[in-house]
Amino acid sequence: MTGTLFETPDLWERLAAERRPILLWGTGNGADKILNICEARGIPIAGIFASDGFVRSRVFRGFPVTSWAEAKRSCGADRPVVLMAFGSSRPEVLENAKRIANEAILLAPDVPAFGEGLFTRAFANEHRAEISAARELLSDEASKQIFDLVLAYKWTGEVSYLLEAVSDPEEVAKNILRPETIRTYADLGAYTGDTIRTLAQLAPNLQTVFAMEPDPHSFRKLEAYAAAEERFRVLPVQAAAWNTEGEVLFDESGNRNAGALSNRSAALENRPAKVRPVRALPPDALVGQTPVDFIKYDVEGSEREALEGSQKTILRDFPKLMVSVYHRVDDFFALPLLVQKSFPAYNRFYLRRAAGIPAWDLNFWAVKE
Numbered sequence: 001m002t003g004t005l006f007e008t009p010d011l012w013e014r015l016a017a018e019r020r021p022i023l024l025w026g027t028g029n030g031a032d033k034i035l036n037i038c039e040a041r042g043i044p045i046a047g048i049f050a051s052d053g054f055v056r057s058r059v060f061r062g063f064p065v066t067s068w069a070e071a072k073r074s075c076g077a078d079r080p081v082v083l084m085a086f087g088s089s090r091p092e093v094l095e096n097a098k099r100i101a102n103e104a105i106l107l108a109p110d111v112p113a114f115g116e117g118l119f120t121r122a123f124a125n126e127h128r129a130e131i132s133a134a135r136e137l138l139s140d141e142a143s144k145q146i147f148d149l150v151l152a153y154k155w156t157g158e159v160s161y162l163l164e165a166v167s168d169p170e171e172v173a174k175n176i177l178r179p180e181t182i183r184t185y186a187d188l189g190a191y192t193g194d195t196i197r198t199l200a201q202l203a204p205n206l207q208t209v210f211a212m213e214p215d216p217h218s219f220r221k222l223e224a225y226a227a228a229e230e231r232f233r234v235l236p237v238q239a240a241a242w243n244t245e246g247e248v249l250f251d252e253s254g255n256r257n258a259g260a261l262s263n264r265s266a267a268l269e270n271r272p273a274k275v276r277p278v279r280a281l282p283p284d285a286l287v288g289q290t291p292v293d294f295i296k297y298d299v300e301g302s303e304r305e306a307l308e309g310s311q312k313t314i315l316r317d318f319p320k321l322m323v324s325v326y327h328r329v330d331d332f333f334a335l336p337l338l339v340q341k342s343f344p345a346y347n348r349f350y351l352r353r354a355a356g357i358p359a360w361d362l363n364f365w366a367v368k369e
Contacts, residue, residue, distance in 0.1 A: 006128075010121045011109060011157040012041055015083075021046035021075035025068070025100070026085035027060040033111045034085050035061055037118065046080070047071045051096060068100060084108040084159070089356030097159060097357060107157035108358045110329075114301030117329035119154045127330065134333035137340055142167070143351040150332060150359050159357055167352035176350050176365050177320065179203040182293045186210045186283055186319075188241040188306055189298035191218050193225035196234060199294075208233045210286050214240040214250050214278045241299045241306035242280035250278040282309030294320045301327040303335055307342065314343055321346075321366040326359055336364050 015022065015038070022038075024031055024045055031048070038045055048063040049055070049071035058065050072080060082104040084097065100106050110119050117123060124131070135147050149165035152158070173179055179202035187196055190211035200206055211226065211234055213219045219238045226234035240248050283295065283306060292313055297303045303323055307314075314321070321339065325331040336349060346366040354361035 005152060005155055006121065006124055008156070010119075010124070010155055011107065012037070012043070012118070012120055014156075015043045015081070015107075016041055018043075018081055020105070021077045021080040023071050023075060023080050023082050023104075024048045024063075024085050025082050026050065027065060028086060030087065030111065031060065031085035034083055034109050037109070037111070046075045051093070072103065079104050081105045081107065083157075084357060087356065087358050087360055089354060089361065094163075094355065094357065098163075101159065106159055108153075108159050108162070109157050110154045110358055112329045113327050113360075115328040119329055123329065124155070127333065130330075130337060131333045134336045137336055137349050138351055139348045140350060142171075143349070146351045146353050146362075147332075150353070150362060153359055154332075162357050162359060163355075165353050165359075166355045169354075172352050172365075173202050176352070176367065177202070177294070177322075180205060182206055182320075184208045184210075184287075184290060184292050184294075186212075186287055186292050186295040186313075188212050188283060188296060189300065189324075190222055190236070191215075192221035193229075193234070195296060195298075196225070196229075200229075200231060206232045208290065209235065210283075210290075210292075211236045212239055212241055212281065212283070212286055214238060216276075237281065237286060239279040239281035239286075241283055241286075241297070241302060241309060243282060243305040243308035244280065245282060245285055246280045247277050248280045249275050251275050284310060284312040287313055291317050292319045293317070294322070296322045298324040303327065303331065304338065307335075307338065311342065315345075318343075318345060318368040321364075323364045323366070324362070325351075325364045326362040332359075332362060332364075336366075339364070339366050 022045055027050060048060055049066045049068050052067065055065065055067045082100055084106060097106060135144060138144050138147060146165050149161045153161035182203040183205050184207060185199060187209060190196060190213045196209050196211060209232065211222055213222050222236045226236045240250060242248060295310060297306050299306050323335055325335045346368045348367040348369050350365040352363050
């Protein structure tokens, strides 16, 4: 797979050679990152447009923000190249993406939410052995298909690969999670309690949930949910999952870019950050001596530190692990290999993904059978 794929131009090589007008769809952090990359690589942008309902009289990075119809008309091309600069899993947004893809060459550059680096030819060649090893680690063909589709997307930016790389939640529950076995759950990156609610619908024997969330706004909602939940105990803790106990600086700038300040991309250095100190806590300290059946890691680029801070619990209880592997450029291969190396008793590994653009919500599962 990698040999054939990597013989073709990567996304940025393709854009550098492009002769059709290139338009940017969206504004915000993602657009900032893509514009910075294009400027550094000499890739010209012909205009910026926003989704219908978000168009208003404004300028972004020197470009007037227009509608799709106006941007297409102004660039003077029947099928311009469109770079999607934001992410969504909402059905109406995905339908709009499909509509634009019928009128343009729609690409969604893979720029990491946290940290540095870019999936380019140089990066891929440097890590080719690790990429292959991570694929070989996977235990079923469904996982390998997801891996191949996501890899092809990262290389080409083609959204068609992502539209195909979608897993069935019922299959995940039945064949991997097996929710009837879950009594105690550690939700690292619990947000407002949404993933707890989802699990509660599936796990009839759920008794205790340890819920860790660093963002103050989200934590207030999580606390309110925990107080109202009567079916089982929800124990909310405002802290960042980390490998040592102490304090970290937290950037609460919002949405997909909220996380430890040390994870913030240098591409956002001109964007104001709302920074405050928050408690850092290893998951081992969170759960103490309580046996744990399932741990979810979705901690905005700090998955490595959170895994390191969970070693005692994992080696004691061998819970099912679900690790988000999409925040950093190397997460999709580096984190699976880290789990295998750190916890060799695990013997079944899976990759599953929810619908959406770009390649977010990509989850690696580790199970000891």
